[in-house]
Amino acid sequence: MTLLPAETPGTAQRDAGTTALLRQAIAVPAAGTILVYCLLPVLFLVSLFIGRYDVVPEHVVLLLVAPVLNLLPAGIIHIEPVWTAAEANVIYQIRLPRVIAAVLVGAGLSMAGATYQGLFKNPLVSPDILGVSSGAGFGAALAILLSWNMAMIQVSAFGFGILAVAITYLLSRLYRTTPTLILVLSGIIVGAFFTALISLTKYVADPYEKLPAITFWLMGSLASVRYSDIVLVVPLFLLATFALLLIRWRINLLAVGDDEARALGIDTKRMAQVIILCSTLITASAVCIAGIIGWVGLIVPHLGRMLVGPDYTRLLPACLLLGACYMLVIDDLARMLTNAEIPLGILTAIIGAPFFAYLLGKRSVGWI
Amino acid sequence: MILEVRQAGFRYDLKRMIFSDISFGLAKEEVLCILGPNGIGKSTLIRCLANLNPLCAGSIRLHDRDIRSLNNRDVATIVGYVPQAHDIVFPFPVRQFVLMGRAPRLGLFESPGKDDYGKADEAIDLVGIGKIRNKPVNEISGGEFQLAMIARALAQEPEVLLLDEPTSHLDFGNQIRVLEIISRLAEDGLSVIMSSHFPDHAFLSSNNVAIMQHGSFMAYGLAEDVVTEENLKQTYGVDVSITYSRDVDRHVCVPHRHGQCRCHDRYPAECAGQTGCPVLQPDNGLTFQNDN
Numbered sequence: 001m002t003l004l005p006a007e008t009p010g011t012a013q014r015d016a017g018t019t020a021l022l023r024q025a026i027a028v029p030a031a032g033t034i035l036v037y038c039l040l041p042v043l044f045l046v047s048l049f050i051g052r053y054d055v056v057p058e059h060v061v062l063l064l065v066a067p068v069l070n071l072l073p074a075g076i077i078h079i080e081p082v083w084t085a086a087e088a089n090v091i092y093q094i095r096l097p098r099v100i101a102a103v104l105v106g107a108g109l110s111m112a113g114a115t116y117q118g119l120f121k122n123p124l125v126s127p128d129i130l131g132v133s134s135g136a137g138f139g140a141a142l143a144i145l146l147s148w149n150m151a152m153i154q155v156s157a158f159g160f161g162i163l164a165v166a167i168t169y170l171l172s173r174l175y176r177t178t179p180t181l182i183l184v185l186s187g188i189i190v191g192a193f194f195t196a197l198i199s200l201t202k203y204v205a206d207p208y209e210k211l212p213a214i215t216f217w218l219m220g221s222l223a224s225v226r227y228s229d230i231v232l233v234v235p236l237f238l239l240a241t242f243a244l245l246l247i248r249w250r251i252n253l254l255a256v257g258d259d260e261a262r263a264l265g266i267d268t269k270r271m272a273q274v275i276i277l278c279s280t281l282i283t284a285s286a287v288c289i290a291g292i293i294g295w296v297g298l299i300v301p302h303l304g305r306m307l308v309g310p311d312y313t314r315l316l317p318a319c320l321l322l323g324a325c326y327m328l329v330i331d332d333l334a335r336m337l338t339n340a341e342i343p344l345g346i347l348t349a350i351i352g353a354p355f356f357a358y359l360l361g362k363r364s365v366g367w368i
Numbered sequence: 369m370i371l372e373v374r375q376a377g378f379r380y381d382l383k384r385m386i387f388s389d390i391s392f393g394l395a396k397e398e399v400l401c402i403l404g405p406n407g408i409g410k411s412t413l414i415r416c417l418a419n420l421n422p423l424c425a426g427s428i429r430l431h432d433r434d435i436r437s438l439n440n441r442d443v444a445t446i447v448g449y450v451p452q453a454h455d456i457v458f459p460f461p462v463r464q465f466v467l468m469g470r471a472p473r474l475g476l477f478e479s480p481g482k483d484d485y486g487k488a489d490e491a492i493d494l495v496g497i498g499k500i501r502n503k504p505v506n507e508i509s510g511g512e513f514q515l516a517m518i519a520r521a522l523a524q525e526p527e528v529l530l531l532d533e534p535t536s537h538l539d540f541g542n543q544i545r546v547l548e549i550i551s552r553l554a555e556d557g558l559s560v561i562m563s564s565h566f567p568d569h570a571f572l573s574s575n576n577v578a579i580m581q582h583g584s585f586m587a588y589g590l591a592e593d594v595v596t597e598e599n600l601k602q603t604y605g606v607d608v609s610i611t612y613s614r615d616v617d618r619h620v621c622v623p624h625r626h627g628q629c630r631c632h633d634r635y636p637a638e639c640a641g642q643t644g645c646p647v648l649q650p651d652n653g654l655t656f657q658n659d660n
Contacts, residue, residue: 309464310464
């Protein structure tokens, strides 16, 4: 088959215009990309400086690079410990795990949110649309009610989060109509069910000890994150993230339409399964580290779209980085604003909601 | 034959048969236009041909292989499907949108490369929407979007193009432009199946026409043989005249107003004085009276 271009008058003139347009279109997203990629390392470092215990910034940097550099073959560079034991303790045992957890949670929730928005062709979808948060919330509440230890609370939250999504998926398979719409409706059903169960556990919980613990857990916090929590979730989390990044161009096709994706050779059912599995693993991991944190998975993808455009090849990495940055900022604020820590779920919504309203006002999101 | 359909039948549920016993073949460079009233199953048939709906009876064969034995990707390398215009939520630029047509040519984990961008640009230029290649798809007009969807199907490098009412929602000029592009593609070696609401479009750009009625093809063949006054009356329930236009050297289809006099089959003498009215003459059929 030989295809000849359409003969349109004024081709040369049009080409000049196209080049200009092209440059214009590329300029903004490129700036956005650079901004996105540079922001995370800066914020990561700044987040380590911040806290109630004063640590000299140079010491923080030295503390970070020393273990790595000292590993190098002997004698090339050796950094002498100029810091105090307390400083090392604060950085290594408290701030570093917390900052790493913030990065993981923010990046994961944002990426899962962006992916779901594509899968459901709906910009208002967040990663807990299929009931993972309610399920995980119930798992944690139940574990707290039964006085299980911290590790078991996390395992229970993770397990029930996955269970909730599994029920949603199986429920949607019972009906044989528009798959994505039924999935969302099933998610609402399962979410409502588990929310009721959360209320039930709260109702029967001891109001002086367990009720506050449940309530706090549900509002989300990174205050008590330890390395062991991170190590627990990191393998699955990285695996799921990597899988989503690998298939990210194809999410574009799903975002345009199921039928068209199929007509373009995509096995949409298998693809939806993979996406749901990965996003659920990521979200459940995030929830079991930090509790329920809303809004991140909803607004960061929009921010990403404004900066780099709707193409998932660039959007997904951008969401990963932006989400991590957003979470770092939120966690820093949670630590700094008052003497007592503010639960993260509250801050994400208090800052996220007006910010989202502002974004909508800018009208550059593309879908309104 | 690239595409062969044998006794195809389809139904969504047990009660209602959408169509049955449809058979036809599609040769290289052939344009087949499917006419028929609303809701008769034209779109469903086209979806079946694109392997989006599985047949309940009969078979569809692509290059002599049953379509059921092929996976989505195999089908997508042979058949390009252009659905009816619809809303797209996310503001993909036209170029990205057309690029999606490269999906069946790429591996599972692959992103499109330079070569694929080249193919997408080629398709964009072919349908003549180069000017809007960087505009978001939800900011362009219906006609431009239709062309973008055709370009996306062309980026698949298919052998058969399936178009579901490519001219609906388009203004008069864009309808003709889309039909011209379809004709040109067929000349370049593509086979085309399209559904349409306008019998005129069959004369404009098709070799073969099928009229779908009561769940099957009631007529199938060359446009001049199939698009007749009787067939259209039977299909759409309105009177039309099929006349030959010397201006454009083809048949045209003119609808009647309700109860309007049909000059040549009723009282030729009565209409003889009116300009442009064909006069029935016993020896050599229709002739046209001069305007003066």
